[in-house]
Amino acid sequence: MSKKWSPILSVLLIIAAFAIGSMWTKIQFLQSGQPAGGSGAVVNTQQPAAVANVPKTDKPNVELFVMSYCPFGLQTQKAMVSAVELLGNKINFQPRWVSYAMHGQKEVEENLRQFCIAKEQPEKYLSYLRCFVTANDTADCQNKAGLDMAKLNTCFTGSDNQFGIMKAFNDKASWISGQYPKFAIDEPLNTKYSVRGSPTLVINGVTVNAARSANELKSLICSAFKNPPGECQKNLTTSQEAPGAGAIGLAYNPPAGGGTGGCQ
Numbered sequence: 001m002s003k004k005w006s007p008i009l010s011v012l013l014i015i016a017a018f019a020i021g022s023m024w025t026k027i028q029f030l031q032s033g034q035p036a037g038g039s040g041a042v043v044n045t046q047q048p049a050a051v052a053n054v055p056k057t058d059k060p061n062v063e064l065f066v067m068s069y070c071p072f073g074l075q076t077q078k079a080m081v082s083a084v085e086l087l088g089n090k091i092n093f094q095p096r097w098v099s100y101a102m103h104g105q106k107e108v109e110e111n112l113r114q115f116c117i118a119k120e121q122p123e124k125y126l127s128y129l130r131c132f133v134t135a136n137d138t139a140d141c142q143n144k145a146g147l148d149m150a151k152l153n154t155c156f157t158g159s160d161n162q163f164g165i166m167k168a169f170n171d172k173a174s175w176i177s178g179q180y181p182k183f184a185i186d187e188p189l190n191t192k193y194s195v196r197g198s199p200t201l202v203i204n205g206v207t208v209n210a211a212r213s214a215n216e217l218k219s220l221i222c223s224a225f226k227n228p229p230g231e232c233q234k235n236l237t238t239s240q241e242a243p244g245a246g247a248i249g250l251a252y253n254p255p256a257g258g259g260t261g262g263c264q
Contacts, residue, residue: 069107
């Protein structure tokens with residue numbers, strides 16, 4: 001190769017590397033689920049910490065705070081579905097809601113919908129959730145879960161009025177930082193546990209890092225039993241779930257330093 005081409009090729013390689021890096025940064029930003037121009041941070045988290053400080057009980061209380069359209073909330077919910085289905089009534093599982101929404105009116109309405117399903121038709125909640133985190137198709141998932149729509153609609157309207165959900169959404173002057181509408185249903189618990197984003201996992205009243213695979217979540221929960229049941233010996237998928245909606249249990253290889261963030 002002629003020596004006169006060497007400097008040109010070096011410059012071209014540098015430009016290409018910069019372009020690829022810039023493109024990857026944009027992909028990571030879009031994957032976060034943040035509104036365009038939003039200031040919410042997507043913060044990478046470490047693997048779940050030791051839970052020695054979580055008190056052990058006969059029947060652990062498990063609370064998962066999410067935003068229903070947060071990619072990382074969906075990621076953890078996909079793992080949680082399998083863990084809760086395995087452990088069943090051996091635990092007290094309660095879905096919770098971050099006290100603000102970052103993904104528009106559809107998220108406000110979906111949060112309220114899932115709250116009502118869990119409250120009024122708890123036996124159908126996991127069926128609905130498994131469908132929703134896979135497909136994000138509300139109408140189809142309501143049908144597949146066999147929901148009582150009259151009961152759901154009554155709860156939706158009543159809870160909206162009780163907590164002022166849509167009133168807060170329509171009052172942009174009350175939005176946090178002028179960007180995010182409040183979602184008040186679990187606001188007292190958000191304060192109690194210092195919830196800072198989606199997902200936030202609380203076991204027996206202690207906030208722990210939310211695992212992103214079904215087996216890790218199962219292990220976290222099982223470590224909070226005084227006497228772990230036989231279900232804790234069963235292995236679930238060890239693959240980290242992918243952020244966002246999609247098939248549950250598919251192998252996912254996160255980018256270096258990424259894949260376990262949150263919507264904040």
